[in-house]
Amino acid sequence: MVLMIFLFAFGSGAYAKSFSDTENHWAKYSVDFVTDNGYFVGTSASTFSPKSNITRGQFVTVLARLEKVDTSYYNYSAFEDVKPGCYYTAAITWAYQNGIVYGTDSSHFSPDSPITREQICFIINNYLSLGTTAVMGSDDHGRDGIYADDNEIFDNFKESVYQMQSLGYMVGNNGYFRPKSNMTRAEGAVIISRLCGMFYEVFVPPVTPPNPDVGTMNYLGYYRLTCYCAGCNSPRGSRDTSSGAFATPGDYGTIAVSPALYEMYGAGTVLYIDGVGFRKIQDKHGNTEKVIDVYVSNDTTCKCWSHPFSGKSAKVYIVR
Numbered sequence: 251m252v253l254m255i256f257l258f259a260f261g262s263g264a265y266a267k268s269f270s271d272t273e274n275h276w277a278k279y280s281v282d283f284v285t286d287n288g289y290f291v292g293t294s295a296s297t298f299s300p301k302s303n304i305t306r307g308q309f310v311t312v313l314a315r316l317e318k319v320d321t322s323y324y325n326y327s328a329f330e331d332v333k334p335g336c337y338y339t340a341a342i343t344w345a346y347q348n349g350i351v352y353g354t355d356s357s358h359f360s361p362d363s364p365i366t367r368e369q370i371c372f373i374i375n376n377y378l379s380l381g382t383t384a385v386m387g388s389d390d391h392g393r394d395g396i397y398a399d400d401n402e403i404f405d406n407f408k409e410s411v412y413q414m415q416s417l418g419y420m421v422g423n424n425g426y427f428r429p430k431s432n433m434t435r436a437e438g439a440v441i442i443s444r445l446c447g448m449f450y451e452v453f454v455p456p457v458t459p460p461n462p463d464v465g466t467m468n469y470l471g472y473y474r475l476t477c478y479c480a481g482c483n484s485p486r487g488s489r490d491t492s493s494g495a496f497a498t499p500g501d502y503g504t505i506a507v508s509p510a511l512y513e514m515y516g517a518g519t520v521l522y523i524d525g526v527g528f529r530k531i532q533d534k535h536g537n538t539e540k541v542i543d544v545y546v547s548n549d550t551t552c553k554c555w556s557h558p559f560s561g562k563s564a565k566v567y568i569v570r
């Protein structure tokens with residue numbers, strides 16, 4: 251509860267909505283982002299239904315909201331099973347007219363069927379190829395490699411699946427992509443957040459750290475974020491530092507700060523980094539600029555150069 255108050259007061263954007271079923275959910279920050287921006291709406295005033303499958307009609311509707319489509323231009327249907335006047339009708343027509351979506355056959359769209367992960371890749375890739383201005387932060391994060399279930403990906407969707415991987419939007423799990431699996435509303439919220447440059451779940455530590463005393467938060471300013479990991483000494487790494495930590499029960503994950511900040515506050519001081527979370531000063535780096543180096547991975551192969559928030563700026567607060 252203390253954390254919630256803090257986010258209302260200091261977080262990026264106004265967290266206007268709070269859903270009872272996402273309060274402690276792993277995708278909470280993305281759900282807040284997509285609902286605050288009106289891309290998703292709740293399934294009721296107090297619920298988001300994060301575990302429900304997102305349907306093809308729902309996903310295309312979200313994309314149309316993201317693109318701020320004037321739906322009055324598209325209030326007709328291109329498919330037999332997309333009836334005029336449904337919430338998704340204009341969005342599907344817009345997406346079809348612009349080559350973002352295709353039907354499930356020549357006359358049907360199957361708007362109420364769950365959307366699959368490979369279909370989402372294809373649709374997003376088509377959407378991005380329009381050169382839309384709504385999308386930000388799509389740095390090239392480097393391709394991690396072929397999925398173990400690559401042969402299950404529909405041939406026409408393969409290029410899109412790996413394009414989403416290289417952008418860091420959908421990266422699979424343990425080397426598997428699960429192309430035919432459905433996607434939950436929570437996962438859909440995460441994808442849309444990432445399309446907007448907000449990689450919240452990458453930052454959320456594996457356990458919830460202790461709540462700070464919110465009465466003593468001071469805004470420090472904008473800082474540029476860099477990353478360090480357990481593999482920074484590996485051949486692909488670029489730093490000397492290789493010891494850091496994620497949050498554990500009762501403690502925070504670690505950061506390294508500028509010499510000036512380190513002298514002023516010292517090791518052990520907790521900062522709140524917008525979009526990252528609470529982190530504890532561990533060390534100082536050699537950079538005199540306003541840079542915060544955040545521990546991001548226990549992986550012994552350094553991928554810091556491709557981490558989604560490497561180079562991004564964030565508001566930083568000090569917890570005293």
Ligand SMILES: [Zn+2]
Pocket residue numbers: 477478479480481482483487488552553554555
């Ligand atoms: Zn590294």
